[in-house]
Amino acid sequence: MSVTSVGVGGAGAQRLLRANDFDLKQTAHSHRVVALWRLITGYRLAYGIAILSLGLAALARAASQFLLRDFVDHGLMGNGSWPLPAYAAGFVLLGVVTGACSFGAGRLAAQAAEGACFRIRSYLYDHMQALPFLFHDNNATGDLLQRATSDVEAVRKLFANTLLGIGRAGLLIVVFMNGMILLDMRLALWSTLTVPFILAASFRFFPLISSRYDLAQQQEARLSTRLQENLSGIRVVRAFVRQAYEIRMTERDNRGLKDQGLKLNNLHAVFWSGTDLLVAAQMVLSVYLGARAVLAGDLTLGSYLAIVAMLGQFMWPVRNLGQVITRVSTGWVSYTRIMAVVRQEREAAGERTSLPPQRMEGEVRFEHVGFAYQATGGVDDLGTATIARSPAVLEDVSFIARPGQVVALLGPTGSGKSTLVSLIPRFYEFTQGCITIDEHDLKTLPRDWLRRHIGIVQQDPFLFSTTIRRNMLMGVQGEIDDETLYAAARVAHIHDVVQAFPDGYETLVGEKGVTLSGGQKQRVTIARTLLKNPRILILDDALSSVDVSTEGHIRAALKALMKDRTTFIIGHRIQSIMHADQILVLDKGRIVQHGRHHELKDRDGLYRDVFRIQSDIESELQDELWKATVASESLPHAGINGVGMCDPVSSNGRTI
Numbered sequence: 001m002s003v004t005s006v007g008v009g010g011a012g013a014q015r016l017l018r019a020n021d022f023d024l025k026q027t028a029h030s031h032r033v034v035a036l037w038r039l040i041t042g043y044r045l046a047y048g049i050a051i052l053s054l055g056l057a058a059l060a061r062a063a064s065q066f067l068l069r070d071f072v073d074h075g076l077m078g079n080g081s082w083p084l085p086a087y088a089a090g091f092v093l094l095g096v097v098t099g100a101c102s103f104g105a106g107r108l109a110a111q112a113a114e115g116a117c118f119r120i121r122s123y124l125y126d127h128m129q130a131l132p133f134l135f136h137d138n139n140a141t142g143d144l145l146q147r148a149t150s151d152v153e154a155v156r157k158l159f160a161n162t163l164l165g166i167g168r169a170g171l172l173i174v175v176f177m178n179g180m181i182l183l184d185m186r187l188a189l190w191s192t193l194t195v196p197f198i199l200a201a202s203f204r205f206f207p208l209i210s211s212r213y214d215l216a217q218q219q220e221a222r223l224s225t226r227l228q229e230n231l232s233g234i235r236v237v238r239a240f241v242r243q244a245y246e247i248r249m250t251e252r253d254n255r256g257l258k259d260q261g262l263k264l265n266n267l268h269a270v271f272w273s274g275t276d277l278l279v280a281a282q283m284v285l286s287v288y289l290g291a292r293a294v295l296a297g298d299l300t301l302g303s304y305l306a307i308v309a310m311l312g313q314f315m316w317p318v319r320n321l322g323q324v325i326t327r328v329s330t331g332w333v334s335y336t337r338i339m340a341v342v343r344q345e346r347e348a349a350g351e352r353t354s355l356p357p358q359r360m361e362g363e364v365r366f367e368h369v370g371f372a373y374q375a376t377g378g379v380d381d382l383g384t385a386t387i388a389r390s391p392a393v394l395e396d397v398s399f400i401a402r403p404g405q406v407v408a409l410l411g412p413t414g415s416g417k418s419t420l421v422s423l424i425p426r427f428y429e430f431t432q433g434c435i436t437i438d439e440h441d442l443k444t445l446p447r448d449w450l451r452r453h454i455g456i457v458q459q460d461p462f463l464f465s466t467t468i469r470r471n472m473l474m475g476v477q478g479e480i481d482d483e484t485l486y487a488a489a490r491v492a493h494i495h496d497v498v499q500a501f502p503d504g505y506e507t508l509v510g511e512k513g514v515t516l517s518g519g520q521k522q523r524v525t526i527a528r529t530l531l532k533n534p535r536i537l538i539l540d541d542a543l544s545s546v547d548v549s550t551e552g553h554i555r556a557a558l559k560a561l562m563k564d565r566t567t568f569i570i571g572h573r574i575q576s577i578m579h580a581d582q583i584l585v586l587d588k589g590r591i592v593q594h595g596r597h598h599e600l601k602d603r604d605g606l607y608r609d610v611f612r613i614q615s616d617i618e619s620e621l622q623d624e625l626w627k628a629t630v631a632s633e634s635l636p637h638a639g640i641n642g643v644g645m646c647d648p649v650s651s652n653g654r655t656i
């Protein structure tokens, strides 16, 4: 056993994607403000300049109001500091400065926002790839998609508009407040009478809008999940004539989303109309008090006009501040929803693994292994995620598979066969006993290394929407030549099928291309696994969708390939497993029989029962075939042309 230990937990947790070196997890436990600040690392200067530009724009606006005052009080009276065209040029110049600064601020902030979202998206993708199978078992794909798209978009808006909006509003308030104080202290103070009420209303609405928005996001995730499942399972829906039911259900979720949206908008509407009223009252009061001061000769007309203009500019950001504060709440919620995923532990986190050996021989030893799936809470319940253990799926499983041996697993459906083999590449962690590979404790072997040496053809074949060639080369490290590709395809009996397509191996499969049959898909996945050249080969019911004669050919071709690698075959047909070096018969998670075909077939038990049922069907078929042959010989023109008769076993269906 190797002794060097390398930590792969914590900050060293494997990052699969290296689009950027930003570890979002490090910010997961920081305060949100600190986390957001860290998120724009590298863009902080741009963001800072954006806020300064906004300050400059605010100053330029205030300056134009002062120019207005000077223009009205002196310029129009003919005793201005400058000639009239100079006033005009001043207004234009200040307008240009305001526009240019606002434009620059928008662009720079957008850069920071897009950069931060790029980080979040690439980290999330990387992270979801590394999260344990259990996490994916317990969380709906639609919900995760929602977090990776709509929630990230909300965070983008937080940076691009909302936070910048707060900066802009804050600066405008400071600048115009000072401007008004310079023009007339008393009127300026009167003009801020409603400001505390508007701000108090904003903070009152902040939590209300947060929780409403959270509910709306959850409802949207529910709808996305339903749509996603409905579309990927469209055949099942139609086959079971469930369209009406599914449409009703989708409508229910859709209506739920509409209701949540309406409630959210109602809250906004109450907030907006209330603050609008306050702003209007403030304007009326200030305009009235200002007018009285002008009539009393306490204020010049120019100052009055400048103050009224400034008040308009001042009340707008005050009201806007309320809006952005409520918007922050939605960005916050989305950020929290994203972080709920980020905080989940990756597969390799927090453990110590050994440096793996150079080579894998392929000896697999199970000693009293037990396993139970854990039902963890979804990411919504992050803080209080409960881990409930389901009943044991495997109990006291012990066997040794020597390098190069073929181990077959047979058992009723749900007996734990797929679960057993999924423990070997550490898709799930066994909960009792011990598993070793080449005498190394499985828990000390890095998952990447294991999975690189283990090839698994899963029960439900999955192909990506790309070319057949790319699908087949998924597990190949480096370059391989076409002949190797074809050889694997020939073993899997798919080469001729692929060659018959007009585009051959470049044929697109899936949504944009041809639809392969279940058996063809299975054979592509077999070829894909063979090309990986694994030391341990696992075929989980890999030939279930293939007709019997093709299965026979594939089995014969595989035989040579299985010779120097440990192979696990899960199968329901005795024919596919009878030549195995050892057969494990599983029932309710326990090995109830263990031996070779010739030992088990005569021993009382599940294996003999299955063998007998299948043999009976075989002999019944042989009888039928024999009768049909005799009949055709006595009736030479009876029309039996031999189609379907040349391969009697091919009419044999799957049993047990």
Ligand SMILES: Nc1ncnc2c1ncn2[C@@H]1O[C@H](COP(=O)(O)OP(=O)(O)OP(=O)(O)O)[C@@H](O)[C@H]1O
Binding pocket: 137, 373, 390, 393, 411, 412, 413, 414, 415, 416, 417, 418, 419, 420, 459
């Ligand atoms: N991801 C999972 N989470 C919780 N329980 C699971 C999960 N996968 C399987 N199970 C349960 O574990 C048990 C064994 O399932 P498994 O898929 O290993 O059976 P199997 O022997 O491969 O069946 P089959 O022949 O139908 O493929 C079943 O009761 C199943 O409900």
Ligand SMILES: [Mg+2]
Binding pocket: 417, 418, 419, 459, 540
């Ligand atoms: Mg299975």
